[in-house]
Amino acid sequence: MTRAGLSLLVGLAACSSSTRSPDVTPAAAIAIAHVTVIDVTGGPPRSDATVVVRGNRIASIASGDSAIVPGDARVVEGRGKYLIPGLWDMHVHAAWRETAEPFAELFVANGITGIREMWGDLGVIRDWRSHVADRDGARPRIYAAGNLVDGPNPVWPNSNRAADAREARELVRSLRRDGADFIKVYSRLPRDAYFAIAEEAKSLGIPFAGHVTIAVTAAEASDAGQRSIEHLTGVVLGCSSLEDEIVRQVATVIASRGWVAASGLSRGLGGLIDSTYDEARCRSLAERFRRNETWQVPTLTVRYNITHLEDPRLERDPRLRYIPQFVRQRWADRSATIESGPAASAEGQQALQRREVAVTGLLFRAGVPILAGTDVSNPYCLPGFSLHDELARLVDAGLTPLGALQAATLNPARFLHATDSLGTVEVGKLADLVLLDADPLADIHNTSRIAGVIVNGRFIDSAERERLLNDAAGASASMMRRPPPGRVPRRRPAL
């Protein structure tokens, strides 16, 4: 077992430990009666089931009147409702001092019972894990990288910098020592530093995942063992008949004019990459991903948002009222939220974004494993809410509703080597569940019709959900006039 897998399981063990903090009342049993269970394995939905949760585990599932409801159970009427596993957002940036608490509330209220933190503060991540271990129902589970690892001229000024193989190996060791579950790699890593990370991570048994640096191809990243590729970085380029030539040109610019110029060149090539799309190449790349089990996290939501920042619907979204003001300000300040430059053509980027949607469908049909992720913290990626948007976008891209649901439930469990505890509605598994008012397999938008959430065995009913959302709206409004200057993060959000 990998060390990161072990770390997650230690977290899970802590959740089920009987030595909880004394102020947490042990949950009485909860019985969701006469509900339709969608266990997401692909079998037929199980109607008229009664699901009993005791502590933080699913204790029993029985059909019809044969179900025995324990005397101490809180009975929740499930007739006409649907029960699915808790949802995971597999690409977020939430574990920062200023966002951890408000974002966690929004995750929970929206049925997100687990997150993969792609760049957070390891101190905040440790606090977060202790909330989960305390089973207070306030936080989703967390699987986390620490600070990301970029090259000597990083995209974000305060990321870790690895200029060469030696520095790269040292960073992998120190991040692992400091408690990172995986290493997040980024866009401007030099080739030697990138491959050193791959080797060091492999020898230490810690996964690495993230962007495909502009210095390697997606196929090389897949062969090097990168566990997941975010935002399809390098993937659509890998489907272009001009890939070899473009990669050579980018390498020449890195050597002659540096990383910033090379990044600008890359961003400016969206239209060309789209127009030289070659489906046969794309299929062969997909086959490589399938063979190497290279997971894809297309993050269609953020890719749409940052390529369409002028779309007035983004700023008119009524759900913005739940978002802290300092976050909204950051989003409204377009120049601070995107990398812009003379070389980046908006039309080209939009063409590339549309192609990414089509490629996501192709990857799914080819059997490439896919995870749902939103890139919370980036423009108009709303904690909790946007995961439901992402599921709908995945269906629009060509996933079946079941495939989209799996991308946020069963697939994260597989990705985390935790299918014994997570990912389906089954006896013995951790009680992370979402109760819906309508069938998500009939219409994926129904995942947002939430009647209740069970987080690590704690039931959040509709009244408590309402309270969480009202708290968030109240906190946002109270920061309307006087944004707390000390708490405004200086860094720009990270893709």
Ligand SMILES: [Zn+2]
């Ligand atoms: Zn990100």
